[in-house]
Amino acid sequence: MSEKLRLGVIGSGLKAAEYAQSWAKMDELEFVVLADTSAPSRQRLIDVCLAAGAPEPAAYDDYKQMLAEWRDKLDIVYISTPHAFHGEQAAAVAEAGLDLFLEKPMVTTVAEAKTLIAAQKKSNVTIVTAFQGGLSPLVLDTRKRALAGEFGELVAISGMIWESWASNYVGHWKQQPEISGGGFMFDTGAHMMNTVCLLANSDFASVSAYMNNHGKQVDIATAVSARLDNGALVTLTAAGEGPPGCASYITFFYANAIVRIDAWGGWREISVNGKSEPREEAEILGNPMKNFLAIRAGTMDNSGSVEMGLRFAGLWDAIKQSAAADGQPVKVAKN
Structure with a gap:
């Protein structure tokens, strides 16, 4: 089996904890580190990983410190923080040369979008916004x-x-x-x-x-x-x-x-x-990480x-x- 992709998470709120229940069990991923300003939120996400049988991820209260210390030990990052923080955090992840799965909406303004596009073009990383x-x-x-x-x-x-x-x-x-x-x-x-x-x-x-x-x-x-x-x-x-x-x-x-x-x-x-x-019906995506990985692998167009x-x-x-x-x-x- 191929080596697992190393995942870092910025923002360990309820959405991240919900996704982590399935992500921590995926054969393709290794949940290695997380960052959040809230200690209870960090612990909740750690507990989800442990309950899934995954190793305990490292935890930081500062995402910048996490990126500085882990950029060479990560493959992908998921961001799930309040909307106003997306622009700065996403640009930092792109500048670190890491592929990014970003919770919706991507950014809050056109100016932030242009900054992120410039960072993405410079580093040539994959960025996908997680709209179901x-x-x-x-x-x-x-x-x-x-x-x-x-x-x-x-x-x-x-x-x-x-x-x-x-x-x-x-x-x-x-x-x-x-x-x-x-x-x-x-x-x-x-x-x-x-x-x-x-x-x-x-x-x-x-x-x-x-x-x-x-x-x-x-x-x-x-x-x-x-x-x-x-x-x-x-x-x-x-x-x-x-x-x-x-x-x-x-x-x-x-x-x-x-x-x-x-x-x-x-x-x-x-x-x-x-x-x-x-009339057609489809289950609304409960684990969009699989789509992100397909986009990252080039087997699916990047609609985000x-x-x-x-x-x-x-x-x-x-x-x-x-x-x-x-x-x-x-x-x-x-x-």
């Missing part, structure tokens, strides 16, 4: 068929996502703007934005947006109207206040087809030239690339700018 939708077989097959011209010209996109997010995350860092980078639209809504960015096959040209914080420090409800460079029109609605539950529904209108799909790639409905295909992250960041920057100006249209800067 971007790695879903249904989303990837839809992209392949659209690019092949099967559906015809893209005319319009309508996306909706909703969750009882405002009450679910009371007191959580996700509702602290200084580290979250945004509210519901940038957290759960990021899945919708990323799937739209991936399947639109075009950058955004202009954006108009409104936000309502519903008494919170971050956006809870967001409405977006936009135009793509390819001429297609886009509307996106995110509602983070409501009854229990979480779901999404995105419709892509083409000249010859209508494609309905959810943000995570859990289901898809396609009608081509008036003929409906059977830094370039796709830049498109996403351009959309998010424009949404924030327009919403701050009470819906004034914003032209999306070209890179």
Whole structure:
């Protein structure tokens, strides 16, 4: 059997602990080191590894010290920290010459995206953002068929996502703007934005947006109207206040087809030239590390690339700018 890849983790919160339950058992990986500012979080992740029968990983409270001491003893790094820290930490990992699996969203601004792209190009490392939708077989097959011209010209996109997010995350860092980078639209809504960015096959040209914080420090409800460079029109609605539950529904209108799909790639409905295909369902990825390793090995296209992250960041920057100006249209800067 080939030698195991040595994995380091920056951010040992609940998502990292959830993934570690399966990662610590993978034949391809050796979980060797982690870093987090919280001692209880570090211990929780260590306990998960030990419970899986894996050796105890080394632990640090400073990710910079971890990278300095372990860069030559690691192959890949997974980052799962509050959104506002992604840009700096991801660039540091890339500059250390290590392949990176980065929790969504990639970064919080276009400036951070450009910095990360420069670091990636200089070191030539693999960087993948961990959007379940971007790695879903249904989303990837839809992209392949659209690019092949099967559906015809893209005319319009309508996306909706909703969750009882405002009450679910009371007191959580996700509702602290200084580290979250945004509210519901940038957290759960990021899945919708990323799937739209991936399947639109075009950058955004202009954006108009409104936000309502519903008494919170971050956006809870967001409405977006936009135009793509390819001429297609886009509307996106995110509602983070409501009854229990979480779901999404995105419709892509083409000249010859209508494609309905959810943000995570859990289901898809396609009608081509008036003929409906059977509804398809797929399990939402519970272990995206396998996809990352396939991308790293060159056997799967990188749908979570830094370039796709830049498109996403351009959309998010424009949404924030327009919403701050009470819906004034914003032209999306070209890179």
